Amino acid sequence: MGLVVQKYGGSSVADAKRIKRVAERIVATRREGHDVVVVVSAMGDTTDELIELAEQIVPVPGGREFDMLLTAGERISMALLAMAINSLGYTAQSFTGSQAGVLTTSVHGKARIVNITPGRVEESLADGNVAIVAGFQGFSKETMDITTLGRGGSDTTAVALAAALSANVCEIYTDVDGVYTADPRIVPNARRLGRVTYEEMLELAACGAKILHLRSVEYGRSYGVPMHVRSSFSTKPGTLVTGSIEEQAVEQAIITGVAHDRSEAKVTVVGVPDKPGQAAALLRELAAAETNIDMIVQNVSTRGTGRADVSFTIPTSDGATALNALRRVQSVVGFEELLYDDHIGKLSLVGAGMRSHPGVAATFFTALADAGVNVEMISTSEIRISAVCRDVDLDSAVRAVHDAFELGSTDEPAVVHGGSGR
Amino acid sequence: MGLVVQKYGGSSVADAKRIKRVAERIVATRREGHDVVVVVSAMGDTTDELIELAEQIVPVPGGREFDMLLTAGERISMALLAMAINSLGYTAQSFTGSQAGVLTTSVHGKARIVNITPGRVEESLADGNVAIVAGFQGFSKETMDITTLGRGGSDTTAVALAAALSANVCEIYTDVDGVYTADPRIVPNARRLGRVTYEEMLELAACGAKILHLRSVEYGRSYGVPMHVRSSFSTKPGTLVTGSIEEQAVEQAIITGVAHDRSEAKVTVVGVPDKPGQAAALLRELAAAETNIDMIVQNVSTRGTGRADVSFTIPTSDGATALNALRRVQSVVGFEELLYDDHIGKLSLVGAGMRSHPGVAATFFTALADAGVNVEMISTSEIRISAVCRDVDLDSAVRAVHDAFELGSTDEPAVVHGGSGR
Numbered sequence: 001m002g003l004v005v006q007k008y009g010g011s012s013v014a015d016a017k018r019i020k021r022v023a024e025r026i027v028a029t030r031r032e033g034h035d036v037v038v039v040v041s042a043m044g045d046t047t048d049e050l051i052e053l054a055e056q057i058v059p060v061p062g063g064r065e066f067d068m069l070l071t072a073g074e075r076i077s078m079a080l081l082a083m084a085i086n087s088l089g090y091t092a093q094s095f096t097g098s099q100a101g102v103l104t105t106s107v108h109g110k111a112r113i114v115n116i117t118p119g120r121v122e123e124s125l126a127d128g129n130v131a132i133v134a135g136f137q138g139f140s141k142e143t144m145d146i147t148t149l150g151r152g153g154s155d156t157t158a159v160a161l162a163a164a165l166s167a168n169v170c171e172i173y174t175d176v177d178g179v180y181t182a183d184p185r186i187v188p189n190a191r192r193l194g195r196v197t198y199e200e201m202l203e204l205a206a207c208g209a210k211i212l213h214l215r216s217v218e219y220g221r222s223y224g225v226p227m228h229v230r231s232s233f234s235t236k237p238g239t240l241v242t243g244s245i246e247e248q249a250v251e252q253a254i255i256t257g258v259a260h261d262r263s264e265a266k267v268t269v270v271g272v273p274d275k276p277g278q279a280a281a282l283l284r285e286l287a288a289a290e291t292n293i294d295m296i297v298q299n300v301s302t303r304g305t306g307r308a309d310v311s312f313t314i315p316t317s318d319g320a321t322a323l324n325a326l327r328r329v330q331s332v333v334g335f336e337e338l339l340y341d342d343h344i345g346k347l348s349l350v351g352a353g354m355r356s357h358p359g360v361a362a363t364f365f366t367a368l369a370d371a372g373v374n375v376e377m378i379s380t381s382e383i384r385i386s387a388v389c390r391d392v393d394l395d396s397a398v399r400a401v402h403d404a405f406e407l408g409s410t411d412e413p414a415v416v417h418g419g420s421g422r
Numbered sequence: 423m424g425l426v427v428q429k430y431g432g433s434s435v436a437d438a439k440r441i442k443r444v445a446e447r448i449v450a451t452r453r454e455g456h457d458v459v460v461v462v463s464a465m466g467d468t469t470d471e472l473i474e475l476a477e478q479i480v481p482v483p484g485g486r487e488f489d490m491l492l493t494a495g496e497r498i499s500m501a502l503l504a505m506a507i508n509s510l511g512y513t514a515q516s517f518t519g520s521q522a523g524v525l526t527t528s529v530h531g532k533a534r535i536v537n538i539t540p541g542r543v544e545e546s547l548a549d550g551n552v553a554i555v556a557g558f559q560g561f562s563k564e565t566m567d568i569t570t571l572g573r574g575g576s577d578t579t580a581v582a583l584a585a586a587l588s589a590n591v592c593e594i595y596t597d598v599d600g601v602y603t604a605d606p607r608i609v610p611n612a613r614r615l616g617r618v619t620y621e622e623m624l625e626l627a628a629c630g631a632k633i634l635h636l637r638s639v640e641y642g643r644s645y646g647v648p649m650h651v652r653s654s655f656s657t658k659p660g661t662l663v664t665g666s667i668e669e670q671a672v673e674q675a676i677i678t679g680v681a682h683d684r685s686e687a688k689v690t691v692v693g694v695p696d697k698p699g700q701a702a703a704l705l706r707e708l709a710a711a712e713t714n715i716d717m718i719v720q721n722v723s724t725r726g727t728g729r730a731d732v733s734f735t736i737p738t739s740d741g742a743t744a745l746n747a748l749r750r751v752q753s754v755v756g757f758e759e760l761l762y763d764d765h766i767g768k769l770s771l772v773g774a775g776m777r778s779h780p781g782v783a784a785t786f787f788t789a790l791a792d793a794g795v796n797v798e799m800i801s802t803s804e805i806r807i808s809a810v811c812r813d814v815d816l817d818s819a820v821r822a823v824h825d826a827f828e829l830g831s832t833d834e835p836a837v838v839h840g841g842s843g844r
Binding site: 015016017019020050053054056057058061063064065066068069071072073075076078079080082083084086087092093094099120144 | 437438441442472475476478479480483485486487488490491493494495497498500501502504505506508509514515516521542566
């Protein structure tokens, strides 16, 4: 008996039949005695259809009116879901982002939640209703305009709402049944994780695991909201995201899993004068253009020219913006050339235990070398090692690393304990 | 130079191409120096598609959530229209009903506008924008919920907004180029009316002319808003609805036009005891069920049984409701039988001049008799005569009456002056 926030993604409410099934699941939770707040995304292809319509009007839609347009998507799904719940003999009320008090910054298309004042949601719960809230949207008090939160916005709405309402748990329903040690489409014997810490989930999300969006996990960690990733198509136990690596028992597995990412490109700035402040000038320009830089590597030139090459990875979607920004400062910084390469792949090994197990990096790179994978860039954090390779090598690289750390399930479910880091 | 409110219906914004054309028309008005407020309906089939989706969830959708669902339609069209205007170098902002201050009663599906507080619209105009407002929707201050206005709601939004903003004119763009003396699909030589009074337009709208909805004309008359009916597909002059029959010059035509309606059914309550209050009891019950009764005829029985038959017409969409309501009081009122007939048609002759021309009724019924049309029910107002006939006879009835009053255009456009009422 408590308050449960459930978030259903677009594929879970893609048509009337699925909406009815979701309604049944919500009613089942309600029947267990819980108060239920539901955050819902737009139905399946709705958002894409709206974008397509907008693109028939203007080449690059954006801004206030584009947000107004896109928010129609959740309006449709949430109203239909409320109807479906009502038809099962329970009462439900749907609320837009602004009705639910989701206050955001005023940056259209990628607003950030600044506060949630869910008075109407609380009243609705007190009246015995299931409260359904539109994901992905809010409004800016400054401009009084409707905003959208950008990618992963519905997850973030759900977690932020769970925090504001002091919910017991935020259940994220999706089309997979949890977080795995690797993408099961690439690694068939990948194993579902019963529990991961926020930090590990953050690293996995940042490194390409698509299950939870980075921002929502950040929010969950900041406010201590347990996040439960589950499939809306099954009743499997899923994965619980909770706790910190500090609390984690010593006998925990040292490795959580392998994430991969095909959505980045590598930009190399060739011949940057090797004097203080040059790389900073480049990065400042990229930051001003709101480009998300991931990995950065600087190679001091061995050609004796006093020049270095700076390489970094960015989302391919930021590619054009980044190149334009860099060209603007070419004459100021005085670099020679720009190279753009979108045939890269990135794999990342994540695990809280690797902090105290120095053998992990060696095992990781040995596995890649044995699989014939050439590593082009490397970056690490306290609990992660990432490597960039050719995109065509990515799948075999992921499998090689997953095997090397024995992450797969066997007849007896494999648990990799401390010390097995070879 | 002034303030123009323009309303565009669903067919005018049915796809991206049409939205762009509407944007050009709005910009042309703006370029003439006018401030422009646009009220827009949902794109073409959007509302029907949303209804269909809802019907996949529940058999008879309605209430709060259905209104939430349907209002997504205008949200889409208004945002796209704003983008199209922005892309032409002018600035536009779209506003939902609640953002535009459209305050309504809280009856979902057929809320009535109680007030408009268009502060944000005025600010937007003052900033030099075209303000686009979602038609058909508002919100209830009492429940804080989104409402819809029901049929004709966008016309009503436009006229009410024009009144609240003291606009010079409310232009209603539609897919026909004005109000005609009869439906040109039935009467090929029907003539466009340059100007009609509110009263005449009210009668025409009430009698089946689909061009303007009754409520919007009532609103226009109450607040003295000139309404200009025009085609969004041409630049033809259209029809101006303004002025009262009292002001109308004596040499005005006595007959305005012929309206027809196929959407009604006739209910006959057979054998109602012929004593005071019995018909009232029936009508009270129908009113409680929110059935819209149009014509009522009571025939005192000639069978010497002390019983009468009461017939009335209602929209066929209210048929089931009306029959159920009547059955509930059958034992109390003690009538014998209910007959339901939806194969009727109604035609109505409207004209301010008929008040002072007693020959009009004679010409009307002679024309129907000569055309072999059997009249089943009759009702009249000061400026209207209506007759119910078999639905199969309706087209020829309309043509016969249109001809008898010489309403059609000839080489020299026909103007029927006072005295020609035969």
